[in-house]
Structures are given as structure tokens and as C-alpha cells.
Amino acid sequence: MRRLLTxxxxxxxxxxxxxxxLYLGPDTSRPSATxxxxxxxxxGAGSVDTNRTRTETYPDDPAAWxxxxxxxxxxARTTFDAGPLDVADKALRRSLALDxxxxxRAVTGRGLLANARHDFGEGRVHGLRATRMxxxxxxxxxxxxxxxxQLGNYPQARHAVQRMLDIAPATAAYSRAAYxxxxxxxxxxAAIALQRAVDxxxxxxxxxFAEARLGDLAWSQGQSDRAARHYGRALSAVPAHPYGQxxxxxxxxxxxDTGKALELYTRLVERMPLPQFLLESLNLRRASGDxxxxxxxxxxSAQVRMxxxxxxxxxxxxxxxxxxxxxxxxxxxLARREWKNVRSVIVADALAWALHRxxxxxxxxxxxxxxxxxxxxxxxxxxxxxxxxxxxxxxxxSRRLSEAHALNPHxxxxxxxxxx
Numbered sequence: 548m549r550r551l552l553t554x555x556x557x558x559x560x561x562x563x564x565x566x567x568x569l570y571l572g573p574d575t576s577r578p579s580a581t582x583x584x585x586x587x588x589x590x591g592a593g594s595v596d597t598n599r600t601r602t603e604t605y606p607d608d609p610a611a612w613x614x615x616x617x618x619x620x621x622x623a624r625t626t627f628d629a630g631p632l633d634v635a636d637k638a639l640r641r642s643l644a645l646d647x648x649x650x651x652r653a654v655t656g657r658g659l660l661a662n663a664r665h666d667f668g669e670g671r672v673h674g675l676r677a678t679r680m681x682x683x684x685x686x687x688x689x690x691x692x693x694x695x696x697q698l699g700n701y702p703q704a705r706h707a708v709q710r711m712l713d714i715a716p717a718t719a720a721y722s723r724a725a726y727x728x729x730x731x732x733x734x735x736x737a738a739i740a741l742q743r744a745v746d747x748x749x750x751x752x753x754x755x756f757a758e759a760r761l762g763d764l765a766w767s768q769g770q771s772d773r774a775a776r777h778y779g780r781a782l783s784a785v786p787a788h789p790y791g792q793x794x795x796x797x798x799x800x801x802x803x804d805t806g807k808a809l810e811l812y813t814r815l816v817e818r819m820p821l822p823q824f825l826l827e828s829l830n831l832r833r834a835s836g837d838x839x840x841x842x843x844x845x846x847x848s849a850q851v852r853m854x855x856x857x858x859x860x861x862x863x864x865x866x867x868x869x870x871x872x873x874x875x876x877x878x879x880x881l882a883r884r885e886w887k888n889v890r891s892v893i894v895a896d897a898l899a900w901a902l903h904r905x906x907x908x909x910x911x912x913x914x915x916x917x918x919x920x921x922x923x924x925x926x927x928x929x930x931x932x933x934x935x936x937x938x939x940x941x942x943x944x945s946r947r948l949s950e951a952h953a954l955n956p957h958x959x960x961x962x963x964x965x966x967x
Contacts, residue, residue: 883898
């Protein structure tokens with residue numbers, strides 16, 4: 548079975564991954580006034596077939612090979628299929644063999660590829676090299692920001708995105724800015740940045756991504772009606788957009804239509820069996836009294852076995868699944884392995900929960916505090932930390948659990964034991 552690209556890897560491949568912001572600046576993001584966003588369409592971008600034809604016609608053109616690599620990385624992101632990354636790797640090696648001295652497009656491609664493969668240290672190296680080569684071009688800062696955010700270097704990521712905003716205030720920069728604002732505890736400002744991402748979108752895929760993120764932001768604040776509007780707009784832009792479809796399923800569950808929600812999830816995971824969607828469906832089944840979990844449990848267990856065997860990147864949702872439904876010790880193993888390469892707050896939270904479920908509360912609390920270090924108003928993070936504190940007999944545990952439910956009243960739909 549061909550391995551799916553993890554959600555984090557796919558996002559880090561191009562502008563889907565988001566980072567930080569100091570100052571939004573004036574709204575100069577209208578498509579008519581800007582070029583295509585860095586890391587999304589970029590200079591020389593085109594379809595895989597178009598770029599492959601260019602390499603056949605001009606086999607000694609380093610730019611043609613670099614553009615083919617970028618197109619293949621984009622294909623990996625949109626399909627969640629890691630296969631095109633190997634093609635991109637070969638194309639980049641060919642491009643650099645033809646021009647290894649002043650090949651900015653290939654250097655940014657190497658960074659995108661490294662990030663997609665969760666080699667964020669290598670991604671950072673290429674991002675820094677690209678920004679030194681061309682300090683006034685945005686693509687290198689996109690690579691750098693994506694790497695820094697996954698390495699847990701949030702101030703450095705924010706600086707890189709600020710440079711993107713200064714150079715090319717468009718969807719790629721605004722999307723990254725929104726993530727830092729959200730993780731920094733500023734959801735209202737994050738929504739402003741995402742709306743600018745929508746307004747500056749030059750492709751339907753960019754528009755769908757930003758609208759789905761707006762939906763996620765509203766959902767995280769318990770605003771299911773507002774979330775539904777954004778998810779609907781994402782699906783209007785790209786009818787099969789997976790995160791838009793998952794969002795509509797969440798909203799259906801929040802409105803009490805569990806049957807519709809599970810039907811939507813079933814169709815989604817048949818097409819795209821990502822750990823996030825499988826786990827959401829499984830937890831919803833459990834919350835509705837179906838302890839069997841349908842086929843989701845089997846699929847997730849198979850993915851856990853694959854992750855343990857291949858030694859590659861680990862989706863944090865697999866860690867949470869193993870902690871709650873499988874083997875907590877395996878969850879700790881996977882989380883520790885991912886933590887060696889990825890120091891984001893998301894992985895810190897997953898590691899904290901795995902340690903807690905494995906009975907290692909004191910160590911779990913240290914990582915839960917690290918997950919909270921940026922100030923993200925994340926209901927699941929808050930719930931995890933509260934449960935850990937409560938297990939250790941700390942008085943703040945109960946207050947933290949109440950805060951989690953106040954942040955998102957729908958938490959118990961996807962965290963069945965979080966019943967208040």
C-alpha cells in the first residue's frame with residue numbers, strides 16, 4: 548500500500564502550512580495587484596504534464612527540472628500521496644547538476660521537499676540558503692517559516708512570515724500569519740488574516756483552503772453555524788475538498804444529526820483515509836454509543852503498525868489513536884520518535900497525552916505545559932492538560948477541564964470521555 552503523505556507533511560510542502568505575524572500591514576492583497584502566492588503557484592508553476600513536456604523538450608534547462616519538481620510537490624500536497632516526492636527529488640537533483648551555483652528555484656524546491664518529508668532541519672538549511680541568495684523573494688521565507696514552526700522556533704517563524712508579508716502580501720503569507728495568530732491566542736486576528744487569504748486567493752484550491760481554515764477557527768470557538776458557512780464556501784470552491792467535507796460532518800454532529808455525520812465521514816475516509824478523519828469518525832461513533840468503531844479502528848491500527856515498522860514521520864492523530872484506543876506504550880514510542888524531529892506544540896500535546904495514558908503523569912505534564920507555551924486557546928490541549936493535572940491531584944485540573952468545554956462546547960463529540 549502506498550503511504551499517504553501526513554497532513555503536516557502535505558501542508559509543509561507548500562503554502563498550506565502556516566506560521567507567524569508581527570503586523571498585518573495594509574490590505575494590498577487583491578489578485579489584480581499581486582503575483583501568485585509564493586509556494587503555491589509561484590514563478591514558472593504549471594501542471595505536472597506541462598512541466599514534464601518542458602523537460603523533454605529542453606532536457607538541459609535547470610529551470611524546467613526545478614519547475615517539474617515544484618509541480619510534483621504540489622501534486623503530493625493535494626493528493627496526500629507521497630509518491631510524487633520521489634519524482635520531485637530526482638528532478639531537483641537533475642536541476643542542480645545542471646546549475647548548482649545560482650539555482651534559487653531548485654534550492655527552494657529542496658526546502659519544500661525536505662519539509663514535506665518531515666526533515667525540517669534540512670528544510671531550514673535550504674530556507675536560510677534561499678533567503679541569503681535572494682533576500683527580496685518570498686519563496687525562501689515560506690520554506691523557512693514552515694521549517695521553523697515545525698521545529699518549535701516560533702519567533703523565527705514569525706520573522707520569516709513578516710518578511711513574506713512585506714515582500715508579497717498574498718494568500719501564502721496571510722495563511723501562515725493566521726496560524727501564528729491562532730496559536731498565539733489571537734483567534735480574532737487570525738480570522739482577519741484568513742479573510743485576507745481568501746480575498747487574495749488566485750486559485751480555487753487556495754480559496755478552499757483558507758475558507759476551510761476559517762471554518763476550523765470558528766469550530767474551535769464553538770461557533771458551528773459560522774463554521775458551516777465557511778466549510779460550505781470551501782466546498783463551493785473545490786467540491787471534494789476533504790477538510791471542507793470533514794467540517795460539514797462535524798457541524799452535522801453538533802446539530803444532533805449523528806447519522807448524517809457518520810455517513811459523510813464514511814464517504815470521506817473511503818476516498819481519503821487520513822488519520823484525522825478516521826479518528827474523528829471513530830470517536831464520534833464511540834460518543835454515540837457504538838463501541839465497535841466500524842472499519843475505522845482496523846484502518847487506524849494498520850496505519851499504526853505501518854508507522855512503527857517504517858520509521859518515518861508520524862501523524863499526531865495516530866499517536867492519539869494509539870493512546871486512547873490501542874497501546875499507550877506504542878503511542879509513547881511513536882510520539883518520542885516524532886518529537887526528535889518535530890518540536891511543534893501539536894506534537895508536544897500528543898506526546899503529553901501518550902505519556903499520560905501510559906501512566907507517566909509527571910513527564911506528561913511537562914510536555915502539556917510546553918504545548919500551552921504559545922497561548923493557543925485550543926480546547927483539546929486544554930482538556931488534555933486538565934486531565935493530566937487532575938490525575939496528579941493538582942487543583943487546577945478541574946478548572947482547566949471546565950475551560951476546555953467553555954472554549955468548545957462540542958468537545959465531547961470527539962472526546963467522548965470529556966463529558967464535563
